[in-house]
Amino acid sequence: SQTIHQWPATLVQPVGSPLSLECTVEGTSNPNLYWYRQAAGRGLQLLFYSVGIGQISSEVPQNLSASRPQDRQFILSSKKLLLSDSGFYLCAWSAGLAGGTIYTDTQYFGPGTRLTVL
Amino acid sequence: EDQVTQSPEALRLQEGESSSLNCSYTVSGLRGLFWYRQDPGKGPEFLFTLYSAGEEKEKERLKATLTKKESFLHITAPKPEDSATYLCAVHPTGNQFYFGTGTSLTVIP
Numbered sequence: 001s002q003t004i005h006q007w008p009a010t011l012v013q014p015v016g017s018p019l020s021l022e023c024t025v026e027g028t029s030n031p032n033l034y035w036y037r038q039a040a041g042r043g044l045q046l047l048f049y050s051v052g053i054g055q056i057s058s059e060v061p062q063n064l065s066a067s068r069p070q071d072r073q074f075i076l077s078s079k080k081l082l083l084s085d086s087g088f089y090l091c092a093w094s095a096g097l098a099g100g101t102i103y104t105d106t107q108y109f110g111p112g113t114r115l116t117v118l
Numbered sequence: 119e120d121q122v123t124q125s126p127e128a129l130r131l132q133e134g135e136s137s138s139l140n141c142s143y144t145v146s147g148l149r150g151l152f153w154y155r156q157d158p159g160k161g162p163e164f165l166f167t168l169y170s171a172g173e174e175k176e177k178e179r180l181k182a183t184l185t186k187k188e189s190f191l192h193i194t195a196p197k198p199e200d201s202a203t204y205l206c207a208v209h210p211t212g213n214q215f216y217f218g219t220g221t222s223l224t225v226i227p
Contacts, residue, residue, distance in 0.1 A: 034215075043205075043217035043218050043219045044207070045217075046214060057213065059214060090162070105167075106167050109162045114159070
């Protein structure tokens with residue numbers, strides 16, 4: 001069966017510090033991977049998605065970046081955190097298609113990382 | 119503009135009192151609609167995927183239905199353990215997924 005891991009679970013960082021959140025998926029190959037942010041009282045916002053190694057698409061302009069160095073590893077980074085970066089960050093995966101396209105298939109979410117920027 | 123609206127924002131039910139949650143959407147072509155359950159401090163847990171109007175899916179006390187403009191999540195005889203936030207998401211044409219802000223359900227024993 002497939003499992004998805006995220007770490008750390010919680011993180012408190014000062015403004016201006018760097019960020020690295022990691023997500024790994026087990027039990028599947030060539031998944032589509034996603035990073036979402038969930039702010040209080042707001043719906044999940046898709047930040048990045050990836051259909052393959054080194055292939056990253058950004059949905060929202062911001063000071064965050066994402067990378068996919070391995071098939072089942074997805075990393076969310078920032079060089080300098082802002083107060084507005086605080087939130088609950090969720091990684092998700094869905095089955096991928098050969099040829100690397102997003103199609104409608106269920107997304108499965110990880111446990112999330114609670115980030116507080118002070 | 120693509121939008122997803124969930125109602126009500128919060129719902130309190132007595133144990134055994136059935137009700138429905140609504141997810142209305144305006145998107146340019148629907149490729150799929152998803153329901154998730156989210157407990158506080160945790161990631162969303164998948165419940166259902168619906169692809170076309172008229173489709174229905176059931177799981178225990180939950181049943182999801184889909185029309186061309188909205189989806190309902192029916193909860194029959196809820197129990198306290200059904201208390202959670204229920205999220206709706208849609209996948210229109212393109213690669214974006216849109217989530218509603220959720221309905222917070224509290225079931226009172």
